[in-house]
Each structure stands twice: as C-alpha cells, then as structure tokens.
Amino acid sequence: RKEVEQDPGPFNVPEGATVAFNCTYSNSASQSFFWYRQDCRKEPKLLMSVYSSGNEDGRFTAQLNRASQYISLLIRDSKLSDSATYLCVVPRGGSQGNLIFGKGTKLSVKP
Amino acid sequence: DAGVTQSPTHLIKTRGQQVTLRCSPKSGHDTVSWYQQALGQGPQFIFQYYEEEERQRGNFPDRFSGHQFPNYSSELNVNALLLGDSALYLCASNRDRGWSDTQYFGPGTRLTVL
Numbered sequence: 287r288k289e290v291e292q293d294p295g296p297f298n299v300p301e302g303a304t305v306a307f308n309c310t311y312s313n314s315a316s317q318s319f320f321w322y323r324q325d326c327r328k329e330p331k332l333l334m335s336v337y338s339s340g341n342e343d344g345r346f347t348a349q350l351n352r353a354s355q356y357i358s359l360l361i362r363d364s365k366l367s368d369s370a371t372y373l374c375v376v377p378r379g380g381s382q383g384n385l386i387f388g389k390g391t392k393l394s395v396k397p
Numbered sequence: 398d399a400g401v402t403q404s405p406t407h408l409i410k411t412r413g414q415q416v417t418l419r420c421s422p423k424s425g426h427d428t429v430s431w432y433q434q435a436l437g438q439g440p441q442f443i444f445q446y447y448e449e450e451e452r453q454r455g456n457f458p459d460r461f462s463g464h465q466f467p468n469y470s471s472e473l474n475v476n477a478l479l480l481g482d483s484a485l486y487l488c489a490s491n492r493d494r495g496w497s498d499t500q501y502f503g504p505g506t507r508l509t510v511l
Contacts, residue, residue, distance in 0.1 A: 329487055329502040330440065373439055384430060384453050385500060387439030
C-alpha cells in the first residue's frame with residue numbers, strides 16, 4: 287500500500303458543483319494531515335490542516351476517519367478559481383516529520 | 398514579511414554537470430526542507446536541515462547533498478547530473494516546535510538536464 291494515495295482524477299466540474307477528493311494513508315500513527323493546493327507551475331500552498339475529526343473553512347471541509355485511515359476534502363459551490371491540483375499530505379513521523387505527498391488530484395472548474 | 402525565496406528560478410544543465418540551488422527561509426523559521434517534484438507527481442522529500450545539520454533524509458542518492466548556514470539559509474547541491482534529475486526543486490521552511498509544523502514553500506527552481 288502506498289504511503290499516501292489519492293483519487294487519480296482529473297475532475298472536470300461546472301461552476302457551482304460540489305466536488306469531493308479522497309485520500310488514504312498507510313501510517314496509522316499519523317497525527318496531523320494537510321491539504322495543499324498547487325496551481326500550474328507554482329509552489330504548493332497550504333489549504334487546510336486537519337488534526338482531529340475534521341475542519342471547515344468557508345466552502346472547504348476536510349474530514350478525517352482514523353479507523354479507515356482516510357481523509358477527504360469537500361469543495362462546495364465550486365468557483366473557476368478553484369481550478370488547481372489538490373495534494374493530500376501526511377507528515378512522516380510524529381515530530382519534525384518530513385511531508386509525504388500524494389500524487390495530487392487535478393480539478394478543472396468550467397463555466 | 399518575505400516568504401521563502403529560492404534562486405535561480407530556472408536552470409539548464411547538461412548530464413554530468415553539478416548544480417547548486419539556494420533557499421532563504423521565511424522570517425522566523427529555522428528549519429529548511431528540500432523536495433523534488435517531477436512532472437505529474439507530488440513533491441518527494443530529499444532532506445531536512447536544522448541547526449546546520451542534516452536531520453532527516455529521504456530516499457535520494459549521495460549525489461544530493463546540502464548545507465545550512467548560520468542565518469538558516471540553505472543550499473542543495475546535485476553532482477553528476479542525470480536526465481532524470483530534471484524537476485522542480487522546492488524548498489520549504491518552518492519553525493522547529495518539536496512536532497510537525499506547517500511548512501511554507503518557495504516558488505521553486507526548475508532544473509532541466511539535457
């Protein structure tokens with residue numbers, strides 16, 4: 287099993303749609319999780335951190351299921367500006383851990 | 398407040414050459430990590446520097462080496478370049494708090510090996 291695995295995508299959705307990305311991780315000891323957003327040919331930028339069962343920030347909701355080792359990211363009312371690649375990230379180790387990235391899921395929001 | 402900066406932005410080298418990439422961390426950050434991102438892949442961890450020492454290393458050969466300076470800036474050196482080293486090299490910084498802290502990424506250096 288890969289350390290971090292994401293939906294392969296791409297996702298092509300109309301404006302206003304709700305879209306969900308899934309991610310599974312192999313290290314059951316992981317305590318924190320992140321979703322990063324990466325625009326084409328740019329650096330990854332932190333979108334959300336998840337430390338407990340979930341986190342919500344406006345149109346974005348991240349949920350964590352520790353028993354299933356599964357993280358999801360839900361985007362409601364998609365905007366054109368949401369078009370990007372979404373990276374699921376799990377730190378390796380409990381302290382000063384390096385980050386393990388999934389391959390990313392590309393989202394294209396169309397008018 | 399300047400974020401993470403990297404130089405150069407782009408670089409073209411030929412096989413067998415050596416390259417040095419540079420990174421200045423975000424103000425207040427003392428830990429620097431380097432990642433390699435090949436096209437269509439997520440970033441892969443190369444190594445992390447803290448207190449001028451390599452603290453963790455990913456699965457990269459010894460051709461990849463680094464350094465951290467007293468001002469927390471860092472360099473990534475790659476010797477004997479291979480075509481497969483062509484990638485976006487990302488530097489990330491964070492504050493060492495004894496647990497995994499949010500890492501902020503620089504814009505990256507795009508390396509092309511011909």
